Amino acid sequence: MPNPALRVLTDFRQWGTTLPVWSGRLCKEYWLLAAENIHAQGGRLLALWGEDRRTEEPGYLVHAAFLSETGIVHTEMIVDPAAASCPSLAAIFPGALRMERALYDLLGIRAGNGDTRPWLRHAAWPADQFPLRTDFCTDNLTTAGDGDYAFVSAASPDAHEIPVGPIHAGIIEPGHFRFQVLGEEILHLEERFGYTHKGVERLLQGLDVDAGARLAGRISGDSTVAYAWSYAQAVEQIAGMQVPERAQWLRALCLERERLANHLGDIGAIGNDAGLAFALTQFQALKEDLLRENQRYIGHRYLMDRVLPGGVGFDLTAVAVAALRSAGQALGTAVKRLQEILAEHGGLRDRVVRLGIISPERAAHLGLMGVAGRASGQPWDQRIQFPQPPYDQIQVRMAIATEGDVAARMAVRFLEIFESLRLQEEILRNLPGGNVCQPPDLRDAAGEGVGWVEGWRGEVFFWLRMEQGRIRRCHPQDPSWTLWPALEEAVLRDIVADFPLINKSFNLSYSGHDL
Numbered sequence: 001m002p003n004p005a006l007r008v009l010t011d012f013r014q015w016g017t018t019l020p021v022w023s024g025r026l027c028k029e030y031w032l033l034a035a036e037n038i039h040a041q042g043g044r045l046l047a048l049w050g051e052d053r054r055t056e057e058p059g060y061l062v063h064a065a066f067l068s069e070t071g072i073v074h075t076e077m078i079v080d081p082a083a084a085s086c087p088s089l090a091a092i093f094p095g096a097l098r099m100e101r102a103l104y105d106l107l108g109i110r111a112g113n114g115d116t117r118p119w120l121r122h123a124a125w126p127a128d129q130f131p132l133r134t135d136f137c138t139d140n141l142t143t144a145g146d147g148d149y150a151f152v153s154a155a156s157p158d159a160h161e162i163p164v165g166p167i168h169a170g171i172i173e174p175g176h177f178r179f180q181v182l183g184e185e186i187l188h189l190e191e192r193f194g195y196t197h198k199g200v201e202r203l204l205q206g207l208d209v210d211a212g213a214r215l216a217g218r219i220s221g222d223s224t225v226a227y228a229w230s231y232a233q234a235v236e237q238i239a240g241m242q243v244p245e246r247a248q249w250l251r252a253l254c255l256e257r258e259r260l261a262n263h264l265g266d267i268g269a270i271g272n273d274a275g276l277a278f279a280l281t282q283f284q285a286l287k288e289d290l291l292r293e294n295q296r297y298i299g300h301r302y303l304m305d306r307v308l309p310g311g312v313g314f315d316l317t318a319v320a321v322a323a324l325r326s327a328g329q330a331l332g333t334a335v336k337r338l339q340e341i342l343a344e345h346g347g348l349r350d351r352v353v354r355l356g357i358i359s360p361e362r363a364a365h366l367g368l369m370g371v372a373g374r375a376s377g378q379p380w381d382q383r384i385q386f387p388q389p390p391y392d393q394i395q396v397r398m399a400i401a402t403e404g405d406v407a408a409r410m411a412v413r414f415l416e417i418f419e420s421l422r423l424q425e426e427i428l429r430n431l432p433g434g435n436v437c438q439p440p441d442l443r444d445a446a447g448e449g450v451g452w453v454e455g456w457r458g459e460v461f462f463w464l465r466m467e468q469g470r471i472r473r474c475h476p477q478d479p480s481w482t483l484w485p486a487l488e489e490a491v492l493r494d495i496v497a498d499f500p501l502i503n504k505s506f507n508l509s510y511s512g513h514d515l
Contacts, residue, residue, distance in 0.1 A: 020071025043068040044367040045093035047477035050107040088112025095482040173510035184495040220512030226455030228307035234449030234464035239440035247311030259456035274351040311437030352406040356502030370458025376404035382454035478512030
Protein backbone atom coordinates (compact mmCIF):
# COMPACT_ATOMS: atom_id res chain seq x y z
CA MET A 1 0.00 0.00 0.00
CA PRO A 2 1.54 3.40 -0.97
CA ASN A 3 2.46 5.86 1.74
CA PRO A 4 -0.42 8.39 2.05
CA ALA A 5 2.06 11.25 2.42
CA LEU A 6 3.67 10.30 -0.87
CA ARG A 7 0.26 10.37 -2.54
CA VAL A 8 -0.45 13.82 -1.14
CA LEU A 9 2.89 15.16 -2.32
CA THR A 10 2.16 14.13 -5.90
CA ASP A 11 -0.53 16.81 -5.93
CA PHE A 12 2.06 19.54 -5.43
CA ARG A 13 2.91 21.87 -8.28
CA GLN A 14 6.42 22.79 -9.39
CA TRP A 15 7.14 26.48 -9.72
CA GLY A 16 8.24 27.67 -13.13
CA THR A 17 11.47 29.18 -11.80
CA THR A 18 15.18 28.39 -11.83
CA LEU A 19 14.95 27.44 -8.16
CA PRO A 20 13.65 23.87 -7.62
CA VAL A 21 10.48 24.64 -5.64
CA TRP A 22 7.34 22.54 -5.21
CA SER A 23 4.36 23.81 -3.25
CA GLY A 24 0.93 22.66 -2.22
CA ARG A 25 -1.69 22.68 0.52
CA LEU A 26 -2.10 19.88 3.04
CA CYS A 27 -5.05 19.08 5.25
CA LYS A 28 -4.33 18.84 8.97
CA GLU A 29 -4.30 15.02 8.89
CA TYR A 30 -1.47 14.94 6.35
CA TRP A 31 0.70 17.69 7.87
CA LEU A 32 2.73 15.32 10.05
CA LEU A 33 2.69 12.49 7.51
CA ALA A 34 4.30 14.70 4.89
CA ALA A 35 6.94 15.90 7.37
CA GLU A 36 7.72 12.34 8.44
CA ASN A 37 8.09 11.27 4.82
CA ILE A 38 10.48 14.12 4.03
CA HIS A 39 12.50 13.36 7.16
CA ALA A 40 12.68 9.66 6.30
CA GLN A 41 14.20 10.55 2.93
CA GLY A 42 16.92 12.68 4.55
CA GLY A 43 15.20 16.05 4.19
CA ARG A 44 15.17 18.79 6.78
CA LEU A 45 13.15 21.80 7.85
CA LEU A 46 14.20 25.18 6.46
CA ALA A 47 11.52 27.48 7.85
CA LEU A 48 8.15 27.61 9.61
CA TRP A 49 5.88 30.66 9.73
CA GLY A 50 2.26 31.82 9.71
CA GLU A 51 0.04 34.24 7.83
CA ASP A 52 -3.26 35.96 8.60
CA ARG A 53 -5.48 35.23 5.58
CA ARG A 54 -8.87 35.54 7.24
CA THR A 55 -10.13 38.03 4.66
CA GLU A 56 -9.35 35.64 1.76
CA GLU A 57 -9.42 32.18 3.38
CA PRO A 58 -11.46 30.39 6.06
CA GLY A 59 -8.64 30.95 8.54
CA TYR A 60 -4.92 31.44 9.08
CA LEU A 61 -2.22 29.79 6.99
CA VAL A 62 0.72 27.95 8.53
CA HIS A 63 3.64 27.50 6.13
CA ALA A 64 6.60 25.13 6.28
CA ALA A 65 9.52 24.95 3.87
CA PHE A 66 11.47 21.69 3.75
CA LEU A 67 14.67 20.88 1.92
CA SER A 68 14.68 17.53 0.11
CA GLU A 69 17.03 15.94 -2.39
CA THR A 70 14.88 17.43 -5.18
CA GLY A 71 14.73 20.98 -3.81
CA ILE A 72 12.40 23.03 -1.61
CA VAL A 73 9.00 21.60 -0.68
CA HIS A 74 6.75 24.46 0.45
CA THR A 75 3.64 23.31 2.28
CA GLU A 76 0.75 25.26 3.75
CA MET A 77 -2.19 24.37 5.95
CA ILE A 78 -5.40 26.18 6.83
CA VAL A 79 -5.87 26.73 10.58
CA ASP A 80 -9.34 27.29 12.00
CA PRO A 81 -9.43 30.72 13.74
CA ALA A 82 -11.57 29.34 16.54
CA ALA A 83 -9.10 26.60 17.46
CA ALA A 84 -5.93 28.50 16.41
CA SER A 85 -3.80 25.38 16.74
CA CYS A 86 -1.83 23.01 14.54
CA PRO A 87 0.21 19.82 14.94
CA SER A 88 3.79 20.27 16.14
CA LEU A 89 6.72 19.29 13.92
CA ALA A 90 9.23 19.45 16.79
CA ALA A 91 9.24 15.69 17.42
CA ILE A 92 10.32 15.16 13.79
CA PHE A 93 12.52 18.25 13.31
CA PRO A 94 13.88 19.52 16.67
CA GLY A 95 14.63 22.95 15.19
CA ALA A 96 10.90 23.53 14.76
CA LEU A 97 10.34 24.10 18.49
CA ARG A 98 11.53 27.72 18.65
CA MET A 99 9.87 28.50 15.32
CA GLU A 100 6.58 27.20 16.75
CA ARG A 101 6.98 29.28 19.91
CA ALA A 102 7.56 32.35 17.72
CA LEU A 103 4.53 31.37 15.63
CA TYR A 104 2.36 31.70 18.73
CA ASP A 105 3.95 34.95 19.92
CA LEU A 106 3.47 36.63 16.54
CA LEU A 107 0.25 35.09 15.20
CA GLY A 108 -1.41 33.27 18.11
CA ILE A 109 -1.23 29.79 16.54
CA ARG A 110 -0.33 27.15 19.11
CA ALA A 111 1.61 24.16 17.77
CA GLY A 112 1.07 21.07 19.92
CA ASN A 113 1.17 20.99 23.71
CA GLY A 114 4.92 21.33 24.29
CA ASP A 115 6.90 24.36 25.42
CA THR A 116 4.41 27.23 25.72
CA ARG A 117 6.75 29.85 27.16
CA PRO A 118 6.91 33.11 25.17
CA TRP A 119 9.92 33.35 22.89
CA LEU A 120 9.88 36.78 21.26
CA ARG A 121 7.24 38.70 23.20
CA HIS A 122 9.24 39.72 26.32
CA ALA A 123 6.04 41.43 27.58
CA ALA A 124 6.47 44.13 24.92
CA TRP A 125 2.82 43.76 23.90
CA PRO A 126 -0.26 42.32 25.67
CA ALA A 127 -0.37 38.54 25.91
CA ASP A 128 -3.70 38.36 24.04
CA GLN A 129 -2.46 40.50 21.12
CA PHE A 130 -0.50 39.13 18.17
CA PRO A 131 1.55 41.49 15.95
CA LEU A 132 1.11 39.63 12.66
CA ARG A 133 -2.66 39.57 12.85
CA THR A 134 -4.35 42.18 10.70
CA ASP A 135 -6.35 43.49 13.69
CA PHE A 136 -3.29 43.98 15.94
CA CYS A 137 -3.60 47.18 17.99
CA THR A 138 -0.46 49.21 18.66
CA ASP A 139 -1.98 51.42 21.39
CA ASN A 140 -0.74 49.46 24.42
CA LEU A 141 2.83 48.68 23.45
CA THR A 142 5.52 49.04 26.09
CA THR A 143 9.25 48.58 26.44
CA ALA A 144 8.87 46.93 29.84
CA GLY A 145 10.82 43.70 30.12
CA ASP A 146 9.62 40.31 31.31
CA GLY A 147 11.72 39.51 34.35
CA ASP A 148 10.30 36.15 35.45
CA TYR A 149 11.01 33.86 32.52
CA ALA A 150 10.69 30.22 33.61
CA PHE A 151 14.08 28.70 32.90
CA VAL A 152 14.41 24.93 33.24
CA SER A 153 15.24 24.11 36.86
CA ALA A 154 18.39 22.27 37.84
CA ALA A 155 17.82 18.51 37.95
CA SER A 156 20.18 18.00 40.91
CA PRO A 157 20.63 19.93 44.17
CA ASP A 158 24.38 19.64 43.58
CA ALA A 159 24.18 21.60 40.34
CA HIS A 160 24.99 25.29 40.31
CA GLU A 161 23.36 27.82 37.95
CA ILE A 162 25.34 30.56 36.22
CA PRO A 163 23.39 33.29 34.41
CA VAL A 164 25.27 35.09 31.64
CA GLY A 165 23.81 38.07 29.79
CA PRO A 166 21.78 39.40 28.17
CA ILE A 167 24.30 42.27 28.28
CA HIS A 168 27.81 41.12 27.39
CA ALA A 169 31.27 42.62 27.26
CA GLY A 170 32.23 44.22 23.96
CA ILE A 171 29.73 45.19 21.29
CA ILE A 172 27.94 41.88 20.62
CA GLU A 173 24.15 41.72 20.61
CA PRO A 174 22.18 40.72 23.73
CA GLY A 175 21.33 37.13 24.58
CA HIS A 176 20.92 35.25 27.84
CA PHE A 177 22.69 31.96 28.59
CA ARG A 178 21.72 29.96 31.69
CA PHE A 179 24.31 27.30 32.58
CA GLN A 180 23.80 24.41 34.97
CA VAL A 181 27.18 23.13 36.08
CA LEU A 182 28.68 20.55 38.37
CA GLY A 183 32.02 22.00 39.33
CA GLU A 184 33.07 23.48 35.99
CA GLU A 185 31.43 20.84 33.80
CA ILE A 186 28.37 22.03 31.87
CA LEU A 187 25.38 19.75 32.49
CA HIS A 188 22.80 21.88 30.72
CA LEU A 189 22.64 25.13 28.78
CA GLU A 190 19.46 27.05 28.04
CA GLU A 191 19.42 30.09 25.77
CA ARG A 192 16.94 32.90 25.81
CA PHE A 193 16.85 35.40 22.95
CA GLY A 194 14.36 37.86 21.54
CA TYR A 195 16.08 40.95 22.93
CA THR A 196 16.82 42.17 19.40
CA HIS A 197 13.30 41.53 18.08
CA LYS A 198 12.60 44.43 15.73
CA GLY A 199 9.31 43.39 14.17
CA VAL A 200 10.93 42.94 10.76
CA GLU A 201 8.10 40.92 9.26
CA ARG A 202 5.53 43.56 10.17
CA LEU A 203 7.84 46.42 9.15
CA LEU A 204 8.13 44.89 5.68
CA GLN A 205 4.37 44.76 5.19
CA GLY A 206 3.13 47.48 2.86
CA LEU A 207 6.58 48.49 1.61
CA ASP A 208 7.36 48.85 -2.07
CA VAL A 209 10.08 46.73 -3.62
CA ASP A 210 12.92 49.24 -3.18
CA ALA A 211 12.15 49.95 0.48
CA GLY A 212 11.81 46.22 1.09
CA ALA A 213 15.22 45.59 -0.44
CA ARG A 214 16.86 48.13 1.84
CA LEU A 215 15.34 46.57 4.96
CA ALA A 216 15.94 42.98 3.83
CA GLY A 217 19.66 43.68 3.48
CA ARG A 218 19.81 44.86 7.09
CA ILE A 219 18.13 41.94 8.84
CA SER A 220 21.52 40.57 9.85
CA GLY A 221 24.33 42.94 8.96
CA ASP A 222 27.03 40.30 8.56
CA SER A 223 24.90 38.55 5.91
CA THR A 224 23.58 41.52 3.96
CA VAL A 225 24.46 40.01 0.55
CA ALA A 226 22.77 36.68 1.31
CA TYR A 227 19.59 38.38 2.56
CA ALA A 228 19.50 40.94 -0.26
CA TRP A 229 20.05 38.25 -2.89
CA SER A 230 17.38 35.90 -1.49
CA TYR A 231 14.90 38.80 -1.31
CA ALA A 232 15.78 39.81 -4.88
CA GLN A 233 15.23 36.22 -6.05
CA ALA A 234 11.73 36.22 -4.57
CA VAL A 235 10.90 39.56 -6.20
CA GLU A 236 12.28 38.44 -9.56
CA GLN A 237 10.21 35.26 -9.46
CA ILE A 238 7.04 37.30 -8.95
CA ALA A 239 8.03 39.63 -11.77
CA GLY A 240 8.98 36.69 -14.03
CA MET A 241 12.17 38.42 -15.09
CA GLN A 242 15.69 37.42 -16.05
CA VAL A 243 18.65 39.09 -14.33
CA PRO A 244 21.48 40.30 -16.61
CA GLU A 245 24.32 37.78 -16.73
CA ARG A 246 26.97 40.28 -15.61
CA ALA A 247 24.85 41.10 -12.55
CA GLN A 248 24.61 37.41 -11.64
CA TRP A 249 28.40 37.10 -11.62
CA LEU A 250 28.83 40.31 -9.62
CA ARG A 251 26.32 39.02 -7.05
CA ALA A 252 28.42 35.89 -6.62
CA LEU A 253 31.53 38.03 -6.22
CA CYS A 254 29.84 39.94 -3.38
CA LEU A 255 28.63 36.73 -1.73
CA GLU A 256 32.10 35.18 -1.75
CA ARG A 257 33.66 38.37 -0.39
CA GLU A 258 31.07 38.39 2.39
CA ARG A 259 32.08 34.80 3.15
CA LEU A 260 35.76 35.78 3.15
CA ALA A 261 35.27 38.69 5.54
CA ASN A 262 33.36 36.65 8.09
CA HIS A 263 35.65 33.62 8.01
CA LEU A 264 38.72 35.82 8.39
CA GLY A 265 37.21 37.58 11.38
CA ASP A 266 35.99 34.38 13.02
CA ILE A 267 39.26 32.46 12.72
CA GLY A 268 41.05 35.36 14.38
CA ALA A 269 38.44 35.53 17.14
CA ILE A 270 38.62 31.77 17.76
CA GLY A 271 42.39 32.08 18.14
CA ASN A 272 41.92 34.97 20.55
CA ASP A 273 39.43 33.05 22.70
CA ALA A 274 41.98 30.24 22.86
CA GLY A 275 44.56 32.67 24.23
CA LEU A 276 46.40 33.39 20.96
CA ALA A 277 46.05 37.14 20.46
CA PHE A 278 48.44 36.93 17.50
CA ALA A 279 45.70 35.25 15.47
CA LEU A 280 43.23 38.03 16.23
CA THR A 281 45.56 40.84 15.18
CA GLN A 282 46.70 39.13 11.99
CA PHE A 283 43.29 38.03 10.74
CA GLN A 284 41.58 41.28 11.70
CA ALA A 285 44.19 43.16 9.68
CA LEU A 286 43.47 40.95 6.67
CA LYS A 287 39.73 41.42 7.13
CA GLU A 288 40.14 45.19 7.36
CA ASP A 289 42.09 45.24 4.11
CA LEU A 290 39.30 43.29 2.42
CA LEU A 291 36.61 45.64 3.79
CA ARG A 292 38.53 48.66 2.53
CA GLU A 293 38.73 47.06 -0.90
CA ASN A 294 34.95 46.58 -0.77
CA GLN A 295 34.51 50.28 -0.07
CA ARG A 296 37.00 51.37 -2.74
CA TYR A 297 35.86 49.17 -5.61
CA ILE A 298 32.29 48.06 -4.79
CA GLY A 299 31.00 51.04 -2.83
CA HIS A 300 30.34 49.76 0.71
CA ARG A 301 32.50 48.07 3.35
CA TYR A 302 29.83 45.50 4.19
CA LEU A 303 28.30 45.48 0.68
CA MET A 304 24.94 46.89 1.72
CA ASP A 305 22.59 47.91 -1.10
CA ARG A 306 24.93 46.33 -3.67
CA VAL A 307 22.48 43.52 -4.56
CA LEU A 308 19.14 44.87 -5.79
CA PRO A 309 16.03 43.37 -7.40
CA GLY A 310 16.89 43.13 -11.07
CA GLY A 311 20.66 43.09 -10.66
CA VAL A 312 23.30 44.98 -8.69
CA GLY A 313 23.91 48.60 -7.78
CA PHE A 314 27.54 48.84 -8.92
CA ASP A 315 29.92 47.86 -11.71
CA LEU A 316 33.64 47.13 -11.88
CA THR A 317 36.14 48.87 -14.10
CA ALA A 318 39.07 47.01 -15.64
CA VAL A 319 41.32 48.70 -13.07
CA ALA A 320 39.12 47.45 -10.20
CA VAL A 321 39.09 43.91 -11.59
CA ALA A 322 42.88 43.86 -11.81
CA ALA A 323 43.25 45.28 -8.29
CA LEU A 324 40.86 42.74 -6.76
CA ARG A 325 42.62 39.86 -8.51
CA SER A 326 46.01 41.01 -7.22
CA ALA A 327 44.65 41.52 -3.69
CA GLY A 328 43.06 38.06 -3.75
CA GLN A 329 46.36 36.41 -4.63
CA ALA A 330 48.14 38.26 -1.82
CA LEU A 331 45.40 37.32 0.64
CA GLY A 332 45.68 33.64 -0.25
CA THR A 333 49.43 33.69 0.36
CA ALA A 334 49.01 35.41 3.74
CA VAL A 335 46.25 33.06 4.93
CA LYS A 336 48.23 29.99 3.89
CA ARG A 337 51.19 31.12 5.99
CA LEU A 338 48.99 31.89 8.99
CA GLN A 339 47.28 28.51 8.67
CA GLU A 340 50.70 26.84 8.92
CA ILE A 341 51.59 28.89 12.01
CA LEU A 342 48.31 28.05 13.75
CA ALA A 343 48.62 24.36 12.88
CA GLU A 344 52.04 24.26 14.56
CA HIS A 345 50.84 26.00 17.75
CA GLY A 346 50.44 23.30 20.38
CA GLY A 347 48.52 25.50 22.81
CA LEU A 348 45.87 26.34 20.22
CA ARG A 349 45.60 22.72 19.12
CA ASP A 350 45.07 21.59 22.71
CA ARG A 351 42.17 24.03 23.11
CA VAL A 352 40.23 23.32 19.91
CA VAL A 353 40.59 19.56 19.28
CA ARG A 354 37.78 17.44 20.78
CA LEU A 355 36.00 20.53 22.03
CA GLY A 356 32.34 21.39 21.35
CA ILE A 357 31.58 18.20 19.44
CA ILE A 358 28.47 17.59 17.37
CA SER A 359 28.75 14.13 15.82
CA PRO A 360 27.57 13.51 12.25
CA GLU A 361 24.65 11.47 13.60
CA ARG A 362 23.51 14.26 15.91
CA ALA A 363 24.11 16.86 13.21
CA ALA A 364 21.79 14.96 10.87
CA HIS A 365 19.13 14.71 13.60
CA LEU A 366 19.39 18.40 14.48
CA GLY A 367 19.37 19.52 10.83
CA LEU A 368 22.71 21.32 10.93
CA MET A 369 23.61 23.38 7.88
CA GLY A 370 26.36 25.67 6.64
CA VAL A 371 29.82 25.68 8.20
CA ALA A 372 28.69 23.86 11.35
CA GLY A 373 26.89 21.19 9.35
CA ARG A 374 29.76 20.58 6.94
CA ALA A 375 32.19 20.36 9.88
CA SER A 376 29.99 17.54 11.22
CA GLY A 377 29.87 15.55 8.00
CA GLN A 378 26.69 17.02 6.48
CA PRO A 379 27.38 17.38 2.73
CA TRP A 380 24.95 20.24 2.06
CA ASP A 381 25.90 23.32 0.08
CA GLN A 382 23.21 24.99 -2.00
CA ARG A 383 25.85 26.26 -4.42
CA ILE A 384 26.69 22.63 -5.24
CA GLN A 385 23.45 20.61 -4.98
CA PHE A 386 21.20 23.31 -6.44
CA PRO A 387 23.50 25.78 -8.20
CA GLN A 388 21.99 29.04 -9.40
CA PRO A 389 23.74 31.26 -11.96
CA PRO A 390 26.66 31.70 -12.01
CA TYR A 391 27.43 28.78 -9.70
CA ASP A 392 26.11 26.39 -12.33
CA GLN A 393 29.15 27.40 -14.40
CA ILE A 394 31.98 27.66 -11.86
CA GLN A 395 31.58 24.43 -9.87
CA VAL A 396 32.11 24.99 -6.15
CA ARG A 397 34.23 22.46 -4.27
CA MET A 398 32.66 21.51 -0.95
CA ALA A 399 34.67 21.93 2.26
CA ILE A 400 33.80 19.16 4.70
CA ALA A 401 35.07 17.47 7.87
CA THR A 402 33.61 14.79 10.13
CA GLU A 403 35.06 15.45 13.61
CA GLY A 404 32.41 18.06 14.46
CA ASP A 405 34.60 19.93 16.97
CA VAL A 406 35.96 23.49 17.11
CA ALA A 407 39.04 22.37 15.18
CA ALA A 408 36.84 20.97 12.39
CA ARG A 409 34.84 24.18 12.17
CA MET A 410 38.13 26.11 11.91
CA ALA A 411 39.37 23.72 9.22
CA VAL A 412 36.19 24.14 7.16
CA ARG A 413 36.53 27.91 7.40
CA PHE A 414 40.10 27.75 6.11
CA LEU A 415 39.03 25.53 3.21
CA GLU A 416 36.18 27.89 2.38
CA ILE A 417 38.53 30.89 2.40
CA PHE A 418 40.75 29.26 -0.20
CA GLU A 419 37.74 28.16 -2.23
CA SER A 420 36.17 31.64 -2.14
CA LEU A 421 39.47 33.11 -3.31
CA ARG A 422 39.52 30.61 -6.18
CA LEU A 423 35.92 31.46 -7.05
CA GLN A 424 36.68 35.18 -6.89
CA GLU A 425 39.56 34.72 -9.32
CA GLU A 426 37.38 32.73 -11.70
CA ILE A 427 34.57 35.28 -11.51
CA LEU A 428 36.89 38.21 -12.16
CA ARG A 429 38.74 36.43 -14.95
CA ASN A 430 35.54 35.40 -16.77
CA LEU A 431 33.26 38.33 -15.90
CA PRO A 432 30.82 38.71 -18.81
CA GLY A 433 29.91 42.07 -20.31
CA GLY A 434 26.53 43.75 -20.50
CA ASN A 435 24.17 45.60 -18.19
CA VAL A 436 24.29 45.23 -14.42
CA CYS A 437 20.64 45.96 -13.57
CA GLN A 438 17.23 45.67 -15.13
CA PRO A 439 14.80 47.03 -12.50
CA PRO A 440 11.57 45.01 -12.47
CA ASP A 441 8.24 46.67 -13.23
CA LEU A 442 6.17 45.74 -10.18
CA ARG A 443 3.54 48.48 -10.12
CA ASP A 444 0.73 45.90 -10.16
CA ALA A 445 2.69 42.79 -9.25
CA ALA A 446 0.99 40.03 -7.29
CA GLY A 447 1.97 36.51 -6.30
CA GLU A 448 4.44 34.48 -4.26
CA GLY A 449 8.19 34.20 -4.59
CA VAL A 450 10.95 32.27 -2.84
CA GLY A 451 14.62 33.12 -2.41
CA TRP A 452 17.32 30.75 -1.21
CA VAL A 453 21.04 31.56 -0.96
CA GLU A 454 24.01 29.75 0.61
CA GLY A 455 25.27 32.49 2.91
CA TRP A 456 28.54 32.21 4.82
CA ARG A 457 26.75 30.89 7.93
CA GLY A 458 24.34 28.63 6.04
CA GLU A 459 21.20 28.86 3.94
CA VAL A 460 19.24 32.11 4.03
CA PHE A 461 15.60 31.62 2.99
CA PHE A 462 13.08 34.29 1.98
CA TRP A 463 9.36 33.86 1.20
CA LEU A 464 7.42 36.81 -0.17
CA ARG A 465 3.81 37.57 -1.10
CA MET A 466 3.04 40.74 -3.04
CA GLU A 467 -0.22 42.45 -3.94
CA GLN A 468 -0.60 45.55 -6.13
CA GLY A 469 3.14 46.09 -6.22
CA ARG A 470 3.62 46.08 -2.44
CA ILE A 471 4.64 43.50 0.13
CA ARG A 472 1.59 41.84 1.65
CA ARG A 473 3.51 39.32 3.78
CA CYS A 474 7.03 37.95 3.91
CA HIS A 475 9.17 35.67 6.00
CA PRO A 476 12.99 35.65 6.10
CA GLN A 477 14.72 32.74 7.82
CA ASP A 478 18.28 32.75 9.15
CA PRO A 479 20.21 29.46 9.59
CA SER A 480 20.77 30.50 13.21
CA TRP A 481 17.22 29.33 14.03
CA THR A 482 18.45 25.76 13.58
CA LEU A 483 22.03 26.24 14.74
CA TRP A 484 21.49 27.97 18.10
CA PRO A 485 19.78 24.87 19.65
CA ALA A 486 22.72 22.78 18.42
CA LEU A 487 25.10 25.01 20.39
CA GLU A 488 23.21 24.07 23.57
CA GLU A 489 24.17 20.47 22.88
CA ALA A 490 27.71 21.16 21.67
CA VAL A 491 28.82 22.54 25.06
CA LEU A 492 27.66 19.59 27.17
CA ARG A 493 30.41 17.96 29.25
CA ASP A 494 32.82 20.77 28.41
CA ILE A 495 33.71 23.47 30.94
CA VAL A 496 32.25 26.95 31.31
CA ALA A 497 35.57 28.60 30.46
CA ASP A 498 35.44 26.97 27.02
CA PHE A 499 31.98 28.30 26.17
CA PRO A 500 33.25 31.50 24.46
CA LEU A 501 35.50 29.40 22.24
CA ILE A 502 32.73 26.95 21.26
CA ASN A 503 30.27 29.79 20.77
CA LYS A 504 32.65 31.69 18.48
CA SER A 505 33.28 28.58 16.38
CA PHE A 506 29.58 28.71 15.45
CA ASN A 507 29.28 32.54 15.50
CA LEU A 508 25.51 32.66 15.14
CA SER A 509 23.27 35.65 14.58
CA TYR A 510 21.08 37.11 17.31
CA SER A 511 19.50 39.69 15.01
CA GLY A 512 18.74 37.24 12.22
CA HIS A 513 17.24 34.86 14.76
CA ASP A 514 15.08 37.41 16.58
CA LEU A 515 13.78 39.27 13.47
